[in-house]
Amino acid sequence: MPDYDFCLTGAGCAGLSLLMRILAQPSLRHKKILLVDGHLKNTNDRTWCFWEKGEGYFEQLVYRQWSKLLFHDNEQSRRLTTDPYTYKMIRGIDFYNYCFGFIKYLDNVCFRPGIVESLESNARSTYAVVDGRKITAGLIFNSMPPRKPADTPAWRLLQHFKGWVIRSLRPVFDPGEATIMDFRTPQQRGTSFFYVMPFSPTEALVECTFFSGDILPDREYTTMLTQYISRILGIRDYVIMEKEFGVIPMTTAVFPQQHNHIYQIGSAAGLTKPSSGYTFNYIQQDSDAIVDSLVQRGVPARQPVDRKWHLYDRILLNVLVTQKLSGQRLFSSLFTKTDLPDLLAFLDNKSIPAQDWAVIRSLPKGPFLRAALGEIFGLRRISTRKAPGFKAT
Ligand SMILES: Cc1cc2nc3c(=O)[nH]c(=O)nc-3n(C[C@H](O)[C@H](O)[C@H](O)COP(=O)(O)OP(=O)(O)OC[C@H]3O[C@@H](n4cnc5c(N)ncnc54)[C@H](O)[C@@H]3O)c2cc1C
Numbered sequence: 020m021p022d023y024d025f026c027l028t029g030a031g032c033a034g035l036s037l038l039m040r041i042l043a044q045p046s047l048r049h050k051k052i053l054l055v056d057g058h059l060k061n062t063n064d065r066t067w068c069f070w071e072k073g074e075g076y077f078e079q080l081v082y083r084q085w086s087k088l089l090f091h092d093n094e095q096s097r098r099l100t101t102d103p104y105t106y107k108m109i110r111g112i113d114f115y116n117y118c119f120g121f122i123k124y125l126d127n128v129c130f131r132p133g134i135v136e137s138l139e140s141n142a143r144s145t146y147a148v149v150d151g152r153k154i155t156a157g158l159i160f161n162s163m164p165p166r167k168p169a170d171t172p173a174w175r176l177l178q179h180f181k182g183w184v185i186r187s188l189r190p191v192f193d194p195g196e197a198t199i200m201d202f203r204t205p206q207q208r209g210t211s212f213f214y215v216m217p218f219s220p221t222e223a224l225v226e227c228t229f230f231s232g233d234i235l236p237d238r239e240y241t242t243m244l245t246q247y248i249s250r251i252l253g254i255r256d257y258v259i260m261e262k263e264f265g266v267i268p269m270t271t272a273v274f275p276q277q278h279n280h281i282y283q284i285g286s287a288a289g290l291t292k293p294s295s296g297y298t299f300n301y302i303q304q305d306s307d308a309i310v311d312s313l314v315q316r317g318v319p320a321r322q323p324v325d326r327k328w329h330l331y332d333r334i335l336l337n338v339l340v341t342q343k344l345s346g347q348r349l350f351s352s353l354f355t356k357t358d359l360p361d362l363l364a365f366l367d368n369k370s371i372p373a374q375d376w377a378v379i380r381s382l383p384k385g386p387f388l389r390a391a392l393g394e395i396f397g398l399r400r401i402s403t404r405k406a407p408g409f410k411a412t
Contacts, residue, residue, distance in 0.1 A: 021155040023053040026147055028135045029162030030056035033285025033302045035118040037160055040310040052128045055135055055149050063112035067299040070104040070363050076303055080114055081107045083218055085197040090354040092202040099359040108216060140279035162285035173272035174336035178296040181240035182226030184261040187254045190220035202347045203251055210346025213247050230346055234266060267296040271333045282319045294335035295366050328368045333394045343386035356381035
């Protein structure tokens, strides 16, 4: 008999999203479950933004939501309506507190703070080694990031960002409108834009984001943030309430899904959308599918991603990595020439052919045709130039 029915290695977004759904199922909620994480998950280490129609699984945790988004570049500004979607934000700390608050009353669920040193699954047993101790389980759901990236040819880019929650002395923000992308910022160090999520007339999360091959020294994000807040937002007197830094790998690499009774979940299963970095909603949909499959068939399974979406992601990353077109021009085309709901459906892997066409039509033909031919016929060298610092292996 294994020590536990299920062991979840990683108590982040994917581990907790899956666990909460398992505990909501009458046929699964009494399973003996171990949750392991190297952190206590008691800090606001990230905020998740995403869009969805109607209410989501963690609706009660939504901290702020917007139905109007702004897009800016040096030539134009566009006010966009998200309907039928709503753009939402959940704070990491609210999510962790909610999930841990729920499981602490359950005798069959144990949280063990500790470092997972290795995972193994063979014909005899499935186990995790946690702080030197072997713990067996019927099934392990693993969301720890891989130690090294998959060694397959793929486009790779990093989305790296630093954000501050600032409080201004005077009311300057409209809490009804969030800025999804503001390209009124230097582009020499890779595609770079700002993101402004207002919480009230005086408070907002302001984030400086890059898509490039390498992260930057901390002072460069700080300089960019300071300049943007004073020159573009026109705010002189403010205090920094919170800070966030993050790196999201954007890659078309193929991620391992399962090894015997070890099942990968979250970013470790490749659920981050390669061309955008958005992950939260994919994790929610995946958790639903895994639990459905556990209930119906007793084994985990996920919905396969249609090859069409892989191709679109490869084409978009090809264009960005090889700089066939600057990120600024690419996103300006997408946000100013398509209806936002079509674009959101497309980025969600849910668009119908008419919406795909609306998005494709908005993009400059030459660079995308070259990238598409390269991806379809394997002619990656068709790219005309490669920017320094970008990696394509
Ligand atoms: C700062 C930040 C902001 C983000 N914002 C957004 C957003 O707005 N929208 C969006 O869609 N996506 C966003 N993402 C991307 C993605 O949604 C998150 O990374 C999400 O948390 C991924 O969930 P996960 O469970 O796969 O990984 P995580 O949430 O990172 O969970 C993995 C867990 O494994 C634990 N762990 C790792 N190694 C070990 C070990 N050896 N032993 C024990 N425990 C271990 C970690 O402590 C962690 O708790 C963001 C990412 C970051 C980093």
